[in-house]
Amino acid sequence: MKIRSSKVASLVVASAAMLMTVPMIGTAATSSAAAKPVYVIGYEGPLSGGNAQLGINMKWGVEFAIQQANASGKLPFTLQAKWYDDQGSGTLSPAQAQAAVANNQLVAVVGPAFSGATKAAEPFYSNAGIATVSPSATAAALATGISNNNFMRVVYGDDVQGSADAKFLVSTKHVSKLLVLDDGSFYGSGLAAVVATAAKADHATVTSNSYPQSSNCGGLASSTQYTSLATQIVSSGVNGVFYGGYYCDFGLLLGALHTAGYTGVVMSGDGSESTALISGTQPNSAAAGVYLSAAGGGSGGNFTGALETGFLKISHGVTSANALYAPQAYDATNVIIAAMQKVSLTGSLEAKRIAIRDELHKISYKGITGTIAFQSDGNLAGSGAGQIDFYQVTASSATGNVGGYAITQVGHN
């Protein structure tokens, strides 16, 4: 009985000690007098899954910016990055958003990267007052209907990109009969709808159809759907095809179009602007000649000189020109850091998050992709003229080519 009493006493003492430790853990970011407080900038995007390459590009950009900021020695705090892999999926992103919200050192988020994931995750970030600065979520509808003004993006939306794509197809490439396809995703269907509307306005004959993402690319549909689709495209006589969706399924479509002998103009948007499109297309040569667009901010948006050298160390040799949206992620991170430096990071965690969010709405920051200032709906300020780049997959022997092909910029809007 005596032994049991002493065990109980020990348990009580241990429990009390643990309880006392909890608040210390909670404020670990600021407890050390000598060390700078530690804050986390989260990144949410696909780091695995069929379309992971775009997300990995952005992770490199975030990592690079944080590494540089900490190395500068000028910050009154230390930054850490935390990765939240949503696989680009609207189904998985709420769990990742909740994990980010629960991180008691996290003050802002770069991302989410994909539009569908952004739509699903935003309510969680919004409730927590966390600013999300996306380098790539371009769906036009994201800038409306999100409460609390926490969503911002450093690229122009699909209303700008889709209109530019339609103009490129109809006016520059002289497409008169256009088939507009999408992958059924929030991003793909939104972009496709803008292209279809704009092409009709430019007097092209437009038909639209939707083919859901295949099981080869994280969806459920059969990849064989593209075989039949390609046959139909060839016999339909359309002289242009636009695909709203991501590179994985677009690559399958290109392979099928190649087999079916299609010779018209084929184009897709920023979701397909990756060298992974070429490596995933069977055969690689089936991607040759395809046009792509991206809200990339012009060719000046890539890293150069010492920045490119630093970036190459993180990207394991992938150039920023081949890592779509890495510079945008770098800028998104830096604009958050700039806002953090302008506000007083005191008070509760929520107060800090809200202060950063509010500051981001006022800030004007000169990044490498251009001047970043946000409209009240989170869209990038300005009209987007000259900011939508057009690319083409061409034969290339340059470093970084995939199977003898590379993505080359051919103009902008």
Place this chain on the structure above:
Amino acid sequence: MSGMIHFFSSHFATLSHEFWPLLVGGLATGFIYAMVAIGYTLVYGVLRLINFAHSEVFMSGGFASFFLMKWLIGSSTPNATETVLYLIAGVLVGGFAGAAVATTLERVAYRPLRRRNAPKLAYLISAIGASYFIFNLAAKEFGRINFAMASPFINHPLFTIFGAQVYMYYVIILIVGSIMLVSLDRLVATSKLGRSIRAVAQDAETASLMGVNIDRTIALTFILGGFLGGAAGYLYGLSFGVVYTMGFTPALKAFTAAVLGGIGNLRGAVIGGLLLGVVESMAVAFVNGAYIDVVAFAVLVLVLLFRPTGILGERLGRTA
């Protein structure tokens, strides 16, 4: 009414232009479904079990042949002799990889349950668990992106049927698929192994009393089904590339095909596969692309309403 007439007349007009190309493409898809469906139907025949991990047998065959093609071809362009040899090698390596994975599944996931007379639900959970394990392992080891497979041939049109160009890829699938399906049919119908399989399918206990080695027969059944599934993974990969999730939907369709033709019936699996492939292909001309899979399952339900045991019916124990 006039709207309906217009709908059908316009779609039939479209179909008249596209019928032959869609038929050829649909048959090629159907052969792949049939080769995978054989795996389901064989296993069901002897174990009354749906091997839901068969999708990973298909994927394993795809990846094994992907690595072989990468090693053999690289960035070179094979000549005619090499094309034939590489194709055979791809089919064999894909097939053997599929057979190896199927055998492992039987030994690890099913045999221990069979020895303990576990309920059918335990087999189902074991199959699902094995499937998740294998495809996640593949994702971890090979990455989560779609890899284009180095092709041993240039996919150009070989000849024309009623105005439809028939490409080399389709011809290869039709030839390889026909050879494998006919060979299997004859093997099961005429060989000693085939008799053992049919005996076990009919009555395992009696077959055992008659001297049939049940364990060996079941293992060989998995090997046969796995070989065809793995080879199908190679043929599929030649067109769509390989990725760790590549087995999910084709295997689901193949299972549908097996049920459509009559589960447990070899020829039924072939007919079900071909029918499903062609129906899906033709559906593009009639419905929105987003509903192709809906059409496939609607056909299944429709057939089962009139023939609950499938087109040829379950012929357990009389698979030939």
